[in-house]
Amino acid sequence: MIRAGIIGGTGYTGAELVRLLSFHPEAELTYITSRQYAGQIFSDIYPALRTIADIEIEEFDLKKAQNRCDVVFTALPHKIPMEIIPGLIENKIKVVDLSADFRFRSIKSYEDYYCEHKAAEYLEKSVYGLCEVNSHLIRNASLVGNPGCYPTCSLLGIIPFIKHKKVNCDDIIIDAKSGVSGAGRGLSEGTHFCSVDEGFKAYKVMAHRHRPEIEEKIEEIADQKAGVCFTPHLIPAVRGMLATIYMRTSTDTSESELRNILCDYYKNSRFVRVLGEGEFPNIKNVSGTNFCDIGIKYDNGSKRLIIVSVIDNLVKGASGQAIQNMNLMFGLDEAKGLMVPPQAV
Ligand SMILES: NC(=O)c1ccc[n+]([C@@H]2O[C@H](COP(=O)([O-])OP(=O)(O)OC[C@H]3O[C@@H](n4cnc5c(N)ncnc54)[C@H](OP(=O)(O)O)[C@@H]3O)[C@@H](O)[C@H]2O)c1
Numbered sequence: 001m002i003r004a005g006i007i008g009g010t011g012y013t014g015a016e017l018v019r020l021l022s023f024h025p026e027a028e029l030t031y032i033t034s035r036q037y038a039g040q041i042f043s044d045i046y047p048a049l050r051t052i053a054d055i056e057i058e059e060f061d062l063k064k065a066q067n068r069c070d071v072v073f074t075a076l077p078h079k080i081p082m083e084i085i086p087g088l089i090e091n092k093i094k095v096v097d098l099s100a101d102f103r104f105r106s107i108k109s110y111e112d113y114y115c116e117h118k119a120a121e122y123l124e125k126s127v128y129g130l131c132e133v134n135s136h137l138i139r140n141a142s143l144v145g146n147p148g149c150y151p152t153c154s155l156l157g158i159i160p161f162i163k164h165k166k167v168n169c170d171d172i173i174i175d176a177k178s179g180v181s182g183a184g185r186g187l188s189e190g191t192h193f194c195s196v197d198e199g200f201k202a203y204k205v206m207a208h209r210h211r212p213e214i215e216e217k218i219e220e221i222a223d224q225k226a227g228v229c230f231t232p233h234l235i236p237a238v239r240g241m242l243a244t245i246y247m248r249t250s251t252d253t254s255e256s257e258l259r260n261i262l263c264d265y266y267k268n269s270r271f272v273r274v275l276g277e278g279e280f281p282n283i284k285n286v287s288g289t290n291f292c293d294i295g296i297k298y299d300n301g302s303k304r305l306i307i308v309s310v311i312d313n314l315v316k317g318a319s320g321q322a323i324q325n326m327n328l329m330f331g332l333d334e335a336k337g338l339m340v341p342p343q344a345v
Contacts, residue, residue, distance in 0.1 A: 001026060001027060001028045002026055002027040002028070002070050002071055002326070002330055003027075003028060003030040003031075003068055003069050003070045003071070004021055004027045004028065004029055004030065004031075004069065004070070004071050004072070004073065004326070005029075005030055005031030005032070005033070005065055005068060005069035005071070005072045005073070006018065006021075006029070006031070006032050006033070006072070006073045006075055007033050007060055007065075007072055007073070007074045007075065007076060007081075007084065008033065008034065008074060008075040008076035008077075008080075009032035009033055009034055009042070009057065009075065010032075010034040010036070010037050010042075010045055010057065010185070011075055011076075011184055011185045012181050012184055012185050012314060013075040013098050013184075013314060013318040013319050013322075014032070014034075014073075014075040014319075015045075015046050015049075016314045016315065016318065016319035016320070017073050017075060017319040017322065017323070018032065018042060018046070018049060018053045018055075019049060019052075019053075019319075020315075020319060020320060020323055020337060020338065020340070021323065021337070022049070022052050022053050023337060024323065024336065024337030025336065025337060026330075026332060026336060026337070027071075027323075027326070027337065029053070029055060030068040030069055031058065031064060031065060031068045031069055031072075032055055032056075032057050032058065033057065033058050033059060033060040034057050035059065035060075037057045038057055038058055038059045039056070039057065039058075040056070040057050041054055041055065041056060041057070042054070042055045042056075042057055043055075045057075060084070062084070062087050062088070062091070065088060065091075065093060066091045066093065069093055070093065070094065070330075071093065071094040071095070071096065071326050071329070071330070072088050072093050072094070072095050072096075073095075073096050073097075073098065073319075073322055073326075074095060074096075074097045074098060074099065075098045075099075075318075075319075076098075076099055077099060077184075078099040078100045078101050078114050078115070079099075079101070079114070079115050080099070081097045081099045081101045081102070082101045082102075082117060082118050082119040082122075083118065083119075085097060085101070085102070085119065085122065085143065086119050086122060089122070089125075089142055089143055092142075094141075094142050094143075094326075094329050094330075095142070095143050095144070096129065096144045096146050096322045096325050096326055096329075097126075097143070097144065097145055097146060098146045098318055098319070098322055100114055100145075100148065100209065100213070101114075101117070101119075101145070102122060102123060102126035102143055102144075102145035103126075103128055103145035103146075103147060103148065103151075103213055104123060104145075104212075104213065104216060105123065105124075105128075105216060105220065106216060107120045107123060109212045109213075109216055110123075112212070113209045113212050114209065122143060125142070125143055126141070126143040126144065126145045127141035127143070127144050127145070128144075128145055128147060128217065129141075129144040129145060129146045129147060129321065129322070129325040130147050130151075130152065130155060130156075130159075130217070130321075131271075131321060131324045131325060131328060131334060132156060132266065132269050132271070132272055133155070133159055135328055135334065138325055138328040138329060139328050139329065139331070141329055142329075144322075144325045144329065146318065146321055146322045146325060147213070147317075147321065148209075148210045148213055148317070149178065149182055149210075149241055149311070149313040149317030149318060150174075150176050150178070150208070150210040150214070150230075150232060150241065150243065150317075151210050151213045151214045151217065152292070152311060152316060152317050152321060153176065153241045153242070153243045153292065153309050153310070153311045153313075153316075153317060154174050154176065154214055154243045154245060154309065155214060155217055155218070156272060156292045156294065156309055156311075157243065157245050157294050157307040157308075157309035158172065158214075158218065158245060158247070158307070159217075159218075159221060159265075160261050160262050160264075160265035160266070161247065161258070161261060161262075161305065161307075162218055162221050162222050163221060163265070164261050165250065165251075166249055166250060166251060166253060166258065166261065166305075167247040167248065167249055167250055167305060168247065168248050168249075168250050169218050169219075169222045169224060169225075169226045169227070169247075170224075170225060170226065170227040171227055171247070171248055172218070172226065172227065172228045172229070172245065172246070172247050173228075173229045173245070173246040173247075174214070174228060174229070174230045174231070174243055174244075174245050174246075175231050175233075175243070175244045175245075175246075176230070176231070176232050176233065176241065176242065176243040176244070177232070177233040177234075177235045177241065177242045177243075178232060178233070178234060178235065178240075178241045178313055179235060179237040179238050179239040179240045179241065179283070179313060180196050180234065180235075180236070180237070180238060181238050181239045181313060181314055182241070182313045182317075190203075190234075196234065196236050197236050198236060199234070199236055200233065200234070200235055200236065201233060201234055202231050202232070202233050203232060203233070203234055204232060205231050205232075206229065206230065206231070208230055208232050210230065210232075211228055211230040214226075214228050214230065215227075215228050237283065239283075239287060239288075239312050239313055239314050239315075240283030240284070240286070240287060240310065240311075240312060240313065241283065241310065241311050241312070241313040241317055242281070242283055242308065242309070242310045243307075243308070243309045243310075244306065244307070244308050245306070245307040245308075245309065246304055246305070246306055247304070247305045247307070248302075248303050248304055248305070249298075249303050249304075249305055253298070254298065254300075255277070255296070255297065255298035256277075258296060258298055258305060259274065259277070259296060262274045262294065262296065270334065270335040270339075271290050271291050271292060271316065271324070271335070271338075272291075272292045272293075272294065273291055273292070273293045273294070274294050274295075275293060275294065275295040279295050280295035280297075280308045281293035281294065281295050281308055281309070281310040282310065283310045283312070284343075285310070285342055286310055286311055286312050286315075286316070286342060287312050287342065287343060288312060288315060288340060288342065288343065289312060289315055289316075289320070289340050289341075289342045290312075290315050290316045290320035290321065290323075290324060290335075290338045290340070291311070291312075291316065291342065292309060292310065292311045292316050293309070293310050294307060294308070294309045294310075295307075295308045296308070320338055323337060323338055324338060
């Protein structure tokens with residue numbers, strides 16, 4: 001059994017890790033931490049998990065993590081993981097970090113959009129945990145930077161076409177929508193029921209931190225500068241994320257050729273489902289699961305490829321993908337513990 005710990009286990013991604021790990025056949029939860037809730041029982045905070053996760057929450061202590069964990073998930077706000085992860089790695093504990101601290105290759109990009117990096121030497125050692133693209137690297141990694149939710153949703157749609165050099169990467173438009181759980185469990189005026197219910201708004205237009213992450217990953221594959229115009233929106237839903245991506249093709253092509261590229265890229269993927277002609281995905285169909293559903297349309301006249309991609313921000317966009325990464329890091333089937341059937345209704 002893999003002994004798993006969650007640092008920052010009482011937030012939304014932490015709770016989702018607890019839910020999924022509770023039924024993982026080859027992992028057991030041995031350590032959950034939080035500052036505010038230390039000493040309390042996890043299922044008292046999240047009563048849906050009563051009898052499933054009646055585990056005591058503790059304060060973080062490196063020695064305890066060292067004695068009890070083979071892998072640690074850091075489900076913390078950025079800046080905190082970089083302070084504790086070096087200690088975990090030095091003690092031979094594998095780490096999947098859900099924050100942005102170890103996602104970037106470029107220190108400058110991280111520091112321009114987040115804060116000063118105090119463990120920058122670990123950026124080189126970390127692997128970007130987009131499982132469908134980097135599984136060969138993740139298998140040998142001891143530190144994985146789990147991708148952001150918008151980057152996961154967007155890059156899974158974009159990367160197959162970049163790899164086939166079918167699209168221009170200097171003019172990509174991503175119009176994306178997220179459920180409110182994307183903002184985490186902390187209280188804020190913008191996420192009040194009255195602010196969100198029956199509302200629908202754009203936020204952080206061209207100023208969202210996930211844009212440089214998306215651009216960096218496209219540039220690494222395309223080996224040229226990427227230009228992404230990124231507009232995120234908040235929708236009145238708890239979970240779910242949809243990205244509509246517009247790209248111009250660089251060579252003569254057709255919708256069926258483009259669909260074949262996508263189907264071929266994901267032919268062995270357990271979690272990416274490519275939809276048929278005229279079909280477009282719905283966040284409802286992936287809710288609570290690690291699936292990413294993708295539909296495409298090609299407009300011959302404008303040479304524009306339109307990709308619609310959906311995930312559950314808390315699962316494929318965070319905790320599900322983090323467990324998929326753990327599975328790869330420990331040589332397991334990547335889908336172990338993650339084949340939760342979607343709710344059909
Ligand atoms: N929500 C999403 O959809 C999503 C998707 C992808 C990635 N992420 C990333 O995943 C990470 C966690 O997100 P979340 O949505 O789960 O956040 P959250 O709901 O706000 O939970 C944060 C957790 O970290 C702990 N914490 C907060 N401040 C801390 C500090 N200064 N020192 C130590 N512990 C602290 C909190 O517990 P205490 O305050 O009790 O310690 C809590 O357990 C973030 O980096 C976020 O960007 C989130």
